[in-house]
Amino acid sequence: MAFYCQKDSYAFELSAEVVSCTPAKLQIDNGGGKKETLSGYNVTLTDTVLFPEGGGQPDDRGFIGESPVLRVTRQGPEAFHFLTSPLQPGTQVLVKVDWQRRFDHMQQHSGQHLITAIADSLYGYKTTSWELGRQRSTIELDTPVVSVQQADAIEEKANRLIRQRVPVTVRIIAFDDPEFEQVRSRGLPDDHAGPVRIIDMKGVDANMCCGTHVANLSDLQAVKILGTEKGKKNKTNLIFIAGERLLQYATRSYATERSLTALLKNGPEQHVEAVDKLQKSVKMLQKNNLSLLRDLAVLIANDFKNRPDRSKVFSLHRKEGDNEFMNIIANEIGTEDTVIFMTVGDEKASGLFLLAGPPRIVDDLGPRVCKILDGKGAGKAGRFQGKANKMSQRGEAEKLVQEVTSTESEQ
Known part of the structure; x- marks a missing residue:
């Protein structure tokens, strides 16, 4: 059977009669990458201007009366139109296609x-x-x-x-x-x-x-x-x-070209060359920044070690930094008798954390700190690190580290 849409692909609408209407489910993508299941009805008609998917072509969208058609599928000689509202068999309806999509x-x-x-x-x-x-x-x-x-x-x-x-x-x-x-x-x-x-x-x-x-x-x-x-x-x-x-x-390409021309201050024919130069400059700056961060990590660690009255807990938060930055500090300070709690990233959003120290303390504190920071992490040999999704809870996590370390020291 050929549907009306296959006989006349330029037809916008068609008057047809509802043959059947049965309850059905439809799984759709809600746009956020998650699936959503809708309850509705599969409607068949005497004919249709809405093409059911096939031959590599997606199905049409449109309306049956005032009801939007969310999916059209073919099963044998029938086209099933999924609606969220029921239609009475025998009813005469006007079927309209979304022409722009078609x-x-x-x-x-x-x-x-x-x-x-x-x-x-x-x-x-x-x-x-x-x-x-x-x-x-x-x-x-x-x-x-x-x-x-x-x-x-x-x-x-x-x-x-x-x-x-x-x-x-x-x-x-x-x-x-x-x-x-x-x-x-x-x-x-x-x-x-x-x-x-x-x-x-x-x-x-x-x-x-x-x-x-x-x-x-x-x-x-x-x-x-x-x-x-x-x-x-x-x-x-x-x-x-x-x-x-x-x-x-x-x-879209012309709009992008105009934006790049304004940003790069040159003509379209120089865009690739200009971006290439910028990328090389960024890589050099990133390399220099990493070198400076490593030097800074060593300085921070030495400053703490040289304090005559240094605490049993070393705590630090820095917006700029990474896992290497935190590990350098931990390595320089040493974790035999010091508990180290460090975080990097946005203070109000997400970031990274590191907890290091005597294994008996870190094994206990690691999962608890991770939970407070709404994070994911793992640890071994006296180090526990991972990602924190609630950096705003850092103060609470540091308080716990101080309390547990103080209790351990008194024992």
Whole structure:
């Protein structure tokens, strides 16, 4: 069965009847990298303008009546629309597609077909998979290397065909039609039944596909191959964008260029050279800063050791510093009869901590200090160190160290 969106990819809306509505669950990404499970309903209709995911193309978004459709999936001949509100079977509804998302997917998907066909015709590179990403798309080619010259040639021919306004048509053929053996395909889904849908770019490519596509290559506007990267199993990933994404990419790139021009005080052609010089300067400054921190650590330790009335506890917090800085101080002071408690980082946020001293004291104090600082750490041989997430609790941790050390000294 072909859905209405597959018969007319440019249709914005469609009147349909609700066939079924059953309770369902949907797991979504809430944007913070965590999954959230929604309770709702899977709705089937007599037909739909919302494309269910397939052929490497993500599903559509849109509305059924006033209810937003959060996911569309295909199961056999049916399209399931996930809603958070129920609909009564038999109700006539208006289905609307999110056209901006749909047309973007059409441009990227047709762009993939075009690039795939050209890579095959020019160099015999077969497409083994592809991914339509949120910002850019990737075609996996069955070759270990695609040279810069080859990528440029593929891009040039693709844009030439776009300018020639090559028509794109959809044809339906029977599974046993002899033509089926001649069209490009990576195989049919296990649950496929009935006729086969062919996307035909006149004189360029005929490919079996279930997705939505432009009606003319001119609707792609342009394609840009951004580059290549090493793929899996001796393959190459070709990265591209098409249509409106290319315009948005140019807008973002120009905004970045203007910002860099203002910051670097030079023209775009000097940006790389200027950044390279800055990076080298930063590395030199970091190296000098580390050297100074090490010298400072030794001075701090010697100052403490030379005090005639030095305490049994050495406590220090410094915003600038790292684990090496703290360990140098601990090594210079010695931990046979001194308990050392040090922290580095933002006083009100997170940082690093080190507790060192006699093992019997540190073994007891380490986990307790770690808990107060809401940290994670580990220790052995008289040292316990880790990350502190609540540096604001440092005062409480130091108080505990002083109390435990004082009690140990009295025993």
